[in-house]
Amino acid sequence: xxxxxxxxxxxxxxxxxxxxxxxxxxxxxxxxxxxxxxxxxxxxxxxxxxxxxxxxxxxxxxxxxxxxxxxxxxxxxxxxxxxxxxxxxxxxxxxxxxxxxxxxxxxxxxxxxxxxxxxxxxxxxxxxxxxxxxxxxxxxxxxxxxxxxxxxxxxxxxxxxxxxxxxxxxxxxxxxxxxxxxxxxxxxxxxxxxxxxxxxxxxxxxxxxxxxxxxxxxxxxxxxxxxxxxxxxxxxxxxxxxxxxxxxxxxxxxxxxxxxxxxxxxxxxxxxxxxxxxxxxxxxxxxxxxxxxxxxxxxxxxxxxxxxxxxxxxxxxxxxxxxxxxxxxxxxxxxxxxxxxxxxxxxxxxxxxxxxxxxxxxxxxxxxxxxxxxxxxxxxxxxxxxxxxxxxxxxxxxxxxxxxxxxxxxxxxxxxx
Amino acid sequence: xxxxxxxxxxxxxxxxxxxxxxxxxxxxxxxxxxxxxxxxxxxxxxxxxxxxxxxxxxxxxxxxxxxxxxxxxxxxxxxxxxxxxxxxxxxxxxxxxxxxxxxxxxxxxxxxxxxxxxxxxxxxxxxxxxxxxxxxxxxxxxxxxxxxxxxxxxxxxxxxxxxxxxxxxxxxxxxxxxxxxxxxxxxxxxxxxxxxxxxxxxxxxxxxxxxxxxxxxxxxxxxxxxxxxxxxxxxxxxxxxxxxxxxxxxxxxxxxxxxxxxxxxxxxxxxxxxxxxxxxxxxxxxxxxxxxxxxxxxxxxxxxxxxxxxxxxxxxxxxxxxxxxxxxxxxxxxxxxxxxxxxxxxxxxxxxxxxxxxxxxxxxxxxxxxxxxxxxxxxxxxxxxxxxxxxxxxxxxxxxxxxxxxxxxxxxxxxxx
Numbered sequence: 001x002x003x004x005x006x007x008x009x010x011x012x013x014x015x016x017x018x019x020x021x022x023x024x025x026x027x028x029x030x031x032x033x034x035x036x037x038x039x040x041x042x043x044x045x046x047x048x049x050x051x052x053x054x055x056x057x058x059x060x061x062x063x064x065x066x067x068x069x070x071x072x073x074x075x076x077x078x079x080x081x082x083x084x085x086x087x088x089x090x091x092x093x094x095x096x097x098x099x100x101x102x103x104x105x106x107x108x109x110x111x112x113x114x115x116x117x118x119x120x121x122x123x124x125x126x127x128x129x130x131x132x133x134x135x136x137x138x139x140x141x142x143x144x145x146x147x148x149x150x151x152x153x154x155x156x157x158x159x160x161x162x163x164x165x166x167x168x169x170x171x172x173x174x175x176x177x178x179x180x181x182x183x184x185x186x187x188x189x190x191x192x193x194x195x196x197x198x199x200x201x202x203x204x205x206x207x208x209x210x211x212x213x214x215x216x217x218x219x220x221x222x223x224x225x226x227x228x229x230x231x232x233x234x235x236x237x238x239x240x241x242x243x244x245x246x247x248x249x250x251x252x253x254x255x256x257x258x259x260x261x262x263x264x265x266x267x268x269x270x271x272x273x274x275x276x277x278x279x280x281x282x283x284x285x286x287x288x289x290x291x292x293x294x295x296x297x298x299x300x301x302x303x304x305x306x307x308x309x310x311x312x313x314x315x316x317x318x319x320x321x322x323x324x325x326x327x328x329x330x331x332x333x334x335x336x337x338x339x340x341x342x343x344x345x346x347x348x349x350x351x352x353x354x355x356x357x358x359x360x361x362x363x364x365x366x367x368x369x370x371x372x373x374x375x376x377x378x379x380x381x382x383x384x385x386x387x388x389x390x391x392x393x394x395x396x397x398x399x400x401x402x403x404x405x406x407x408x409x410x411x412x413x414x415x416x417x
Numbered sequence: 418x419x420x421x422x423x424x425x426x427x428x429x430x431x432x433x434x435x436x437x438x439x440x441x442x443x444x445x446x447x448x449x450x451x452x453x454x455x456x457x458x459x460x461x462x463x464x465x466x467x468x469x470x471x472x473x474x475x476x477x478x479x480x481x482x483x484x485x486x487x488x489x490x491x492x493x494x495x496x497x498x499x500x501x502x503x504x505x506x507x508x509x510x511x512x513x514x515x516x517x518x519x520x521x522x523x524x525x526x527x528x529x530x531x532x533x534x535x536x537x538x539x540x541x542x543x544x545x546x547x548x549x550x551x552x553x554x555x556x557x558x559x560x561x562x563x564x565x566x567x568x569x570x571x572x573x574x575x576x577x578x579x580x581x582x583x584x585x586x587x588x589x590x591x592x593x594x595x596x597x598x599x600x601x602x603x604x605x606x607x608x609x610x611x612x613x614x615x616x617x618x619x620x621x622x623x624x625x626x627x628x629x630x631x632x633x634x635x636x637x638x639x640x641x642x643x644x645x646x647x648x649x650x651x652x653x654x655x656x657x658x659x660x661x662x663x664x665x666x667x668x669x670x671x672x673x674x675x676x677x678x679x680x681x682x683x684x685x686x687x688x689x690x691x692x693x694x695x696x697x698x699x700x701x702x703x704x705x706x707x708x709x710x711x712x713x714x715x716x717x718x719x720x721x722x723x724x725x726x727x728x729x730x731x732x733x734x735x736x737x738x739x740x741x742x743x744x745x746x747x748x749x750x751x752x753x754x755x756x757x758x759x760x761x762x763x764x765x766x767x768x769x770x771x772x773x774x775x776x777x778x779x780x781x782x783x784x785x786x787x788x789x790x791x792x793x794x795x796x797x798x799x800x801x802x803x804x805x806x807x808x809x810x811x812x813x814x815x816x817x818x819x820x821x822x823x824x825x826x827x828x829x830x831x832x833x834x
Contacts (some may be wrong), residue, residue, distance in 0.1 A: 050489040053495070082469055087512075088512045090511070093509075
């Protein structure tokens with residue numbers, strides 16, 4: 001657990017901590033910070049705590065998870081354990097966010113931790129957790145407060161991404177990929193993020209000006225029309241939370257994204273990459289949507305988990321997000337499958353089952369849950385991204401009058417902006 | 418962080434986890450468990466989680482602290498950081514206890530972590546923390562739910578107890594002392610705890626039958642009359658919480674204890690051991706009480722911290738507990754100074770500044786905060802034990818009619834029971 005044991009340059013962790021606090025959170029003096037992380041990420045947790053206190057944080061509270069404790073429930077728990085969740089902790093977090101605490105999550109977990117566990121137990125545990133976490137998650141999904149996710153090169157995760165390398169080399173390779181994608185391997189990461197945010201903003205401004213009412217995806221087995229919510233707004237990169245603080249929720253991020261209409265999605269979508277959901281790999285997903293809802297679903301591996309997932313509640317079978325990422329994005333070009341949504345979603349165009357981001361509406365709608373609903377914003381306990389984009393992806397933007405505008409051709413933006 | 422690195426027999430941790438869950442908590446099926454511990458104690462945290470799930474726990478939630486994060490506040494925090502606390506987390510804990518969650522704390526911290534920090538900062542941080550934690554602490558102090566503290570041999574703590582030994586040997590020695598005092602080095606620890614609880618119960622029954630209105634301590638520089646609260650009750654060992662569950666709050670425990678009258682303490686008390694308060698050592702405390710309140714206070718080291726402590730609020734200068742421990746107790750006979758209240762308080766008779774335990778009243782009073790107050794029960798943000806007993810300690814019990822009964826002579830019980 002000491003820095004000396006880490007097979008990578010720990011100065012990069014110092015830079016990642018500064019980027020997380022300054023760019024990711026835009027932490028303001030006097031804010032509390034709620035920081036969730038696996039215990040293994042302590043070297044980064046400690047640096048983020050220091051950076052946050054230097055930035056004037058009132059209180060930094062790490063909530064550390066441990067994989068052995070997570071597994072203890074599945075190995076030793078009696079029946080009651082699988083319908084339970086730490087309601088009190090999530091309620092407390094919701095209270096913290098209501099009082100303007102910032103939220104930082106470090107993603108580093110073993111993506112396959114729960115592989116091989118009884119899908120009924122993982123599904124019940126996940127549903128209990130989602131139900132308890134919902135009020136706090138809504139404050140994040142509604143962008144009430146500044147929040148951020150960054151990654152740390154965990155050992156089990158690294159072994160999953162680089163199964164043929166010795167563990168230390170795998171960790172070093174994953175660290176290198178994380179530091180590159182997070183732009184902390186550059187001389188001035190904060191300036192790099194400003195330039196990157198400006199590029200993403202140019203894309204969202206173009207999409208918002210075009211005013212598409214739907215996108216039509218083809219290629220790679222997908223032929224899907226995604227109607228966009230009424231009053232939707234494209235977002236990407238830095239964005240201003242309702243508390244007035246500009247933050248970068250995801251580090252890295254390469255996507256621009258908006259809210260689909262929950263009733264206006266039709267056609268077939270085929271996954272271009274595997275999805276790992278709470279430890280279970282789901283391969284070769286294929287679904288058919290009718291009037292916004294999945295009516296047929298299959299997967300070559302993990303099908304039971306996938307079907308339980310989209311059966312979580314009424315909104316789980318509908319879309320809450322559509323996102324565009326060119327195939328040339330650096331994460332895509334790395335050629336790696338990270339088994340981690342924060343990375344894999346930034347390698348390909350994707351859609352998400354479940355809860356929409358109310359922030360992806362024009363302000364007048366975003367601030368009124370009834371208007372979000374009326375505009376076609378979906379609601380669910382879950383929000384799970386899955387990848388449908390690749391080198392063959394073509395996308396047409398469809399305007400309200402039926403006019404089609406090329407948006408993507410062969411996996412790349414079709415227009416300069 | 419793997420078991421293989423631990424310089425002691427980890428089977429003892431398995432037994433300690435079972436004792437903590439079965440004897441310490443008496444955990445009942447369906448209870449949630451809130452478990453606080455330093456990260457270093459993970460080998461015990463994991464075993465307790467497994468034992469709790471086997472016992473039918475609904476949800477086990479570890480809240481793990483890290484010393485480097487604690488220090489980051491003092492090294493990097495701006496002024497606002499020292500008047501802040503994770504209110505949201507403590508409020509959540511209070512909610513958990515209100516919903517019948519059990520509470521387990523693992524004590525393993527470096528007792529001198531904050532030595533050398535600015536006493537103003539440590540005092541402000543401590544007060545902010547105590548204020549935020551008060552509603553949750555009250556549910557423990559009032560014994561609303563079953564709770565328990567056990568120890569784990571942390572490395573920095575071990576080095577403090579055994580400064581002349583190499584680190585691994587120090588940890589092994591501290592582990593041995595913890596396992597012996599917690600009775601897990603015996604063949605049947607649960608049966609040993611039943612017998613020990615029966616001995617402590619015989620003492621409390623004798624004291625309750627005698628009905629003393631005050632105790633007079635002499636010896637070792639102390640000459641102190643401690644009036645007992647009206648309707649006080651002596652407690653020790655296993656006890657039934659208000660949720661109906663019998664638990665052993667402290668493992669180890671050698672004390673019997675009750676509630677003093679907040680206005681009826683007079684004379685001089687001299688500490689027989691150093692006190693370590695939130696990382697700061699306080700040596701050779703001497704105080705004079707008048708009408709229950711400390712009116713003169715000194716210490717040869719840490720005097721500023723001590724004075725700030727008893728100045729926390731009105732109740733901090735008054736007593737909330739008086740406890741009797743014979744000098745022959747195993748922890749006393751180890752001859753070690755543990756710099757940890759859970760151990761040191763079980764080596765000597767002691768008193769505690771601050772909040773009383775309402776549970777140390779007869780039932781009719783215990784259930785009514787107004788009656789607790791009217792009976793002389795003290796209230797404060799703090800509860801800090803300090804040792805006044807030793808081999809020279811004599812104690813007389815004083816009955817309401819003035820009759821004196823020998824309770825202790827030369828540090829030992831004066832009567833067989």
